[in-house]
Amino acid sequence: MATSETAIAVRRAQEDPALVRALLIAIAFAVVGLLVIVPMVNVFYQAFSQGPGAYWNALAGDADTLSAIWLTLKVAPTAVVLNVVFGLAAAWAVARFRFRGRALFTSLIDLPFAVSPVVAGLALMLIFGLQGWLGAWLREEGIKIVFATPGLILATAFVTFPFVARELLPVMEAIGADEEIAGVSLGARGWQIFRSITLPNIKWGLLYGVILCNARAMGEFGAVYVVSGHIAGQTDTLPLRVEKLFQEYNTVGSFAAASLLSSLALVTLAIKTTLEWKTRRDLASRAREAAGEAVAATALQSATPTTAQSPVAAPDTAAAPADAQPTLRLVQRDNASDAGGAPHRQEGAEVGISIRNVSKRFGDFTALDNVSIDVPHGALVALLGPSGSGKTTLLRIIAGLEAADQGSIHYEDVDTTKRSPRDRNVGFVFQHYALFRHMTVFDNVAFPLRVRKWKRAEIEHRVHELLRLIQLDNLGKQVPGQLSGGQRQRVALARALAASPKVLLLDEPFGALDAKVRAELRQWLRRLHDEIHVTSVFVTHDQEEAFEVSDRIVVMNHGHVEQIGTPEEVFEHPANGFVMDFLGNVNVFHGRVEGGRAVVGGLDLAYPEYPHHEAKPATVYVRPHELEIDRYAAGPSSLRAEVLRVNPAGAAVKVELMVRDFGVPLNVVLAPERYGQLQIRAGDDVYVFPKRVRVFVQDYSI
């Protein structure tokens, strides 16, 4: 018995037994029935208890009730409009900006929730009433506030004040600022952003807030009761009229009026439920997209790093005939290389973007430390580094989405440091696309042109040109939700390019895509760039991507530039251990240098760059394809090793070795032909020697 219950619990842990469920539902129905449904039915029953004729007479035949209806229809919508304007302003300020006192401001919005309506009415009396602060002055001027419509409006606005803001805040926060920032980067101005991006995105939430606010405004009693003065036919709103009829023991009259208010409540609920459902659906589909992307991204991250082989790192199959003496090429760089210092200018090339001595701190964290880079005109440059290296911050500073603490940004020798992103004319492609979800593909791409007031025909022409460029000409009428990730990214790119930006900036443009699409898009981007030659910078943490796409690579770490160069330069001549380590697989040994030699475990290598007698710790790096395996010792630098594992799958054969004498595991990559000659198996004894090593002496500069 117990076990079977456990089995059920495991299979459907969230489901209660049917009997329990039925009981729970029954209790819920009883409670809600008694508290809510019976009273609701009773309102209409009592209203019609003398028949429909009496009902009609109680409403249409009572002049005071009729005027109360009209007054309510005047007062409530006015208060709602006032609160909508406030709600939009407050939600924009709170959901989009951080400022001192933000938490306090947010709690103050809730204040009327906690203030008794009677207290609110009293407060207004104290200011506008006959004995109030402004009472005497108002009487002289002949302005009536309390005991008149303006007072009713103020009291209603006070009590219903939080509703719109409260509904909008979470919706705006959930939607996030991505699309609005994208709008700014595409050249839209304040009002344009609000009207064409924010408003369509929050429309359901806004409508919901309006409906709720309106229902409460029409039903407001306590505050209105205090300020109305109860002048029949003049200052009685419908709820006040209900009370007056009740005091007069006019059952049908009061319930008839109440039935109108109840119908209003029911209609409100129906609309609210529909809108809530729409808002929830919108937000859910956003969340789903974001989650799907995140899953794809993490899957990629976990799949890529160790197995990645960059194109220029293909094993040197022609090298090392069996009998040749290995030549050891020692490449030495000190860690304090020229990284981050003077701008790296490529001779003869015109500069497209010049980043000069840029620093940026977030609190205690230094995101960028005196970074200087020149991006040649028309080049495609990758900012490559691990997360937290400052590459995205730098990209955002180039775009003007973030302000540098120090330093300057120049586009073709024009200082743009102080310009807004709108005035810099940049194209920015966001990692999660930031496409405008309520617009079609066509409208998305047309957006930067429309906000620049292009002519209709020109927009048409330009957008089709771009859609052809991204090979999506037939999908112009779709909305982003109907596109695949790769298609969306291409649309984002077309949109960024629409206004012919001086500079194209891409933030991890392929990070959210799956591996196959990613590879295709990479090649496509490279070809596209060869066609349009716009100066481009893209951020990536994937070295393979950087190698495949870019003309030059900027390797970044801890807010510094570690090295700048062509893909081949940084791979073949890494400036330091970090670059060596970050770009692909490498075997790392820790040893020392002294007296012109580098000593690492059993290896003793000539190292004339360090002639001093004082020993220094050093790190030696050997790439897997720069190690050679043989059956026999080929010289003094050969090490005896045991084969642990052989993985012949793929274009190259991966071999794991254990060096006997100093217990160090080694990764070696062999060309398939060489593997065929050697015929090694796990457990074999072999000799291994480096064809090329790189030694980096710590804290040593010549």
Next chain:
Amino acid sequence: MSDVNRRVLPGFGLSLGYASFYMGLLVMLPLLAIVLKSSTLGWEQFANAVWTPRARAAYGLTLGAAFFAAVINVPFGVLIAWVLVRCPFPGRRLFDAIIDLPFALPTAVAGLVYSSLYVPNGWLGRYLVPLGIQGAYSRLAIVLVLTFIGLPFIVRTVQPVLADLEAEIEEAAACLGASRLQTFWRVLLPTLLPATVTGFALAFARGIGEYGSVVFVSGNMPFKTEIAPVLIVASLESFKYADAASIALVMLAMSFSLLVAINLLERWTKRHGYV
């Protein structure tokens, strides 16, 4: 996100400026007027105004009735939230929508109908009054109508937390050998507790300030069924403005402490990763 947006997105000064201005004029200024008005009384007069036996009885009733109503709503609110999230039945969406009726229904209507239901010849009163249960013009009447008013607060704070609860939590508990009831007591209830307390506090705060429905059902007898807001109106109608303001100040103090408590609670909840 912080300084980025202010640099990039427009309208920070305008939106915050306008919102603060409007809020200051419409809400802060009137509340300030209450404080200033009550301070025109000396300390002794103030104490005399707010601490009469009649006022004390009114505070006690206001707090007590609101508290009991909120307490009643806790088990029912959690149960209804549970049913809405976990127990599919036909018409659940409609049922879900009805829960919000107390939000949307004008309080005067609620008061009107509650007063007619529990009188001796009313739909419910005809069965309850013979049993000695006076559901109209009594303290019970106030508690009943405040229970109606407060019902959505707990349901609507607990429901989303319950809906977002990951199935893994309960599956893990089940895998670890917990029975369904144990899982509920030891795993689910603690998770729902912060939301429940927040909902309770919201319902309580709403109950303290409620006026429209209570005036209909209570009978407004001093010392017996007179709540504090009614006392304010009574003072006002006899033109004792300063007295009214003083009692209002006491009520404001009660509501503010609740509001602060709710805010602290929500912050604590967020920090501990419940939401």
